[in-house]
Amino acid sequence: MSDHAGRRPTIVQVARLAHVSHQTVSRYLRHNGGLKPETVRRVEAAIEELGYRPNLVARSMRTRRTGRLAVLLPAPALLLPTRLLSAAAVVAHDAGFLIEVVSIEGGPRERAGRALELMTSGQVEGVLSLSSLPGLTDQPATPSRAAFAVVGEYDDELHGIGELADASVVAEIVEHLADLGHRHFLHVAGPDAWPSARARRQVYAEVIERLGLVSHGVVDGDWSAECGYAAVRALPGTSPVTAVVAANDPMATGAVRAALDRGWGVPERLSVVGWDDLELGRFATPSLSSVVVDREEQGRVAMERLIALVRGEPEPERTRLPLNRLVLRESTGPAPVLG
Structure with missing residues (x-):
């Protein structure tokens, strides 16, 4: 039986299994880059084998980071864009973040004020809004304010726009x-x-x-x-x-x-x-x-943009297909000749 059985794996155990220093594992977890592909492969394999997950509470105490992101919805949200949210959540979790969905009532200006309160509360590192808010545009994180990004493809009733x-x-x-x-x-x-x-x-x-x-x-x-x-x-x-x-x-x-x-x-x-x-x-x-x-792609792109703003990194480049694409199947065919 391995020495980590029954206990939460530590970064030191990951480093030992990957034959690297714990500073290298920490660098990998911070997404600082610059590691050799073989080193990344060994670290990822060790993390997978041990089932290691970063201790977000301890990391927050050391770095003043919470490891949490918020997704803002206008309230009442009767029709949730579940496909977008699910895809965004996968991107966030893969990057080591937890996300919470926050529903804010009121008009656009009231919601913008509440969003600013959340961004300066120290509770989250980034805020993703599904609707545009007055006075708020994409902005990177600062020591006093969380990063902010907006999807902007929904109105106040979560009807699709744009x-x-x-x-x-x-x-x-x-x-x-x-x-x-x-x-x-x-x-x-x-x-x-x-x-x-x-x-x-x-x-x-x-x-x-x-x-x-x-x-x-x-x-x-x-x-x-x-x-x-x-x-x-x-x-x-x-x-x-x-x-x-x-x-x-x-x-x-x-x-x-x-x-x-x-x-x-x-x-x-x-x-x-x-x-x-x-x-x-x-x-x-x-x-x-x-x-x-492709609402999943929309969610992935938006969350990747927010995480880049949180980390002060360039937005990842990707070739986007059109959001709406026609797919032909069995229900369409040549016009009949009617008698």
Whole structure:
């Protein structure tokens, strides 16, 4: 049995197993860099074998660092961006930080004041806000204030804005379907209170007009599968509509179900495209053509930027794919020839 069994492994044990000094292990844990790749490999292998985790309390007493980061949400937060938060948490934990999610009530200025209080409280080393706050922009840590970074892709009700509301892929959807011979379309829209829904509705109308296609209506939806189902069930039996562009996957799934209930094959009679690329749609029959929204990448990039600000390091360079990307699957195909 190893000499560390039953006890919390120490940095000295990690150093001994990796055949390096404890100062080298400490340097690795501080992410100071400059270590040889072989040294990094041995240290990481020793940490993994021992199950070593830094003692954040002791580190805080020595360095005045807390090892904690905060993610700010406007309150009440009824729809949490769980995929973004999960990806951000993984990045934080891998870097040796704990994170806590803080929901702050009030208007933007009140939340900005509360954010400043948190940044100067000494309780956290960095603050990541999902919505923009007046007077606060990305800033590195100082001896008296925590670092701050903002995602800026959500409004005060956590509705997607900015790149999350970019609807340019709707044009790509309609153009692709038009290339397949589709000329008659229906759009099942999201609630008008959502910037993303308004943008998708607007781009849909613009591209239909630009390409000389025919829209047989825009159905006001509520993001539910029932809404998509009702929209397709309401089409006349002789409707020339052969393509449905839905503003999210649940409404698209409802549209597919309604088509099948009417005896309309998908995509043989009706092509359907959704948005969000939910897992259920990928495994449905037929699998759903949709728009991937890479919220995980958004969370990773934001947290990496915050950690760089905390440490006074340059933001890591990475090649970012577009946040929204069309993925074609079984629910779309060539336009049928209707009698």
